[in-house]
Amino acid sequence: MIKNLIFLFLILGFVAIVIFFDIPAVREVLNLRKTLSEQTKILGDKQGFLIKVEKLIKNYEDNKEDAEKINYVLPSGKEIPNLIVQFEALSAEGGMTIEQIGFSSAEDQAASKAKAVRTETGEGAVQQTGESAKNYKTIAVNLKMSGDYYAFKNFLAAVEKNIRLMNIEIINFTPLSSWGSQLFNFEVTLKTYYQQ
Numbered sequence: 001m002i003k004n005l006i007f008l009f010l011i012l013g014f015v016a017i018v019i020f021f022d023i024p025a026v027r028e029v030l031n032l033r034k035t036l037s038e039q040t041k042i043l044g045d046k047q048g049f050l051i052k053v054e055k056l057i058k059n060y061e062d063n064k065e066d067a068e069k070i071n072y073v074l075p076s077g078k079e080i081p082n083l084i085v086q087f088e089a090l091s092a093e094g095g096m097t098i099e100q101i102g103f104s105s106a107e108d109q110a111a112s113k114a115k116a117v118r119t120e121t122g123e124g125a126v127q128q129t130g131e132s133a134k135n136y137k138t139i140a141v142n143l144k145m146s147g148d149y150y151a152f153k154n155f156l157a158a159v160e161k162n163i164r165l166m167n168i169e170i171i172n173f174t175p176l177s178s179w180g181s182q183l184f185n186f187e188v189t190l191k192t193y194y195q196q
Contacts, residue, residue, distance in 0.1 A: 072164065165192065167191045
């Protein structure tokens, strides 16, 4: 029994010596455990974030075709050459002949309208339409075409079905020549949109 007590005192003495003389090492171990648990939590958060990013990438890849369609509907630039080709195709499809195409930005039109308003009212202030806060801009397209009524109707239907977003704003027409003629001169002003 004395041997057991001596053994117990030796163990307690060893533990007391380790605790009293090696306290900084014990504190360092405790701090390292705390740091390890914090880093484990950060790692778990980053892994969760990585899983979310991978899901978003997969979702984008699954919807990539739809995203490309959006670029056709609302392109990332003016793409005026593509507009010219589209209008040529739309007019040819309907049986119309384009005589002139003109382009102007919405800012140019807003400035000319504001100038007209200032001239009519005599005021110097220009009203803002709020379009500058939107994520898209517009291009005004002025078309001068000739053809008969049914060809023009077909042209309007083709513009409506066209993948690029367009709004027709003004339509003017006059007979091409004599009273009995079936042909007309059409002037169409429309807006098309693009991303900023």
